[in-house]
Amino acid sequence: MTDGARLDVDHFVPLAEVYDSEHVPWSAARPEAYANDQGSPDTLIAVSAASNRSKADKDPAEWLPSDLGGNRAPLGAGR
Secondary structure, three states, X not given: OOOHHXXXXXXXXXXXXXXXXXXXXXXXXXXXXXXXXXXXXXXXXXXXXXXXXXXXXXOHHHHOOOOOOOOOOXXXXXX
């Protein structure tokens, strides 16, 4: 893709999914901290705007391809 206007910076695991999965009340500062986390290469990713809209706030297990021919690195592996 060569047109940056067609890209979004998105959360690999959407904020809503993290919140729902943790089952622990968040402090007022926690959503903003997660939303702006640049300390991990696995938090924010560049994606096409179209794919960002289609995946919405789904868990990655619901939108990641199930088979990439063995080329999918585990989370935290520095994709």
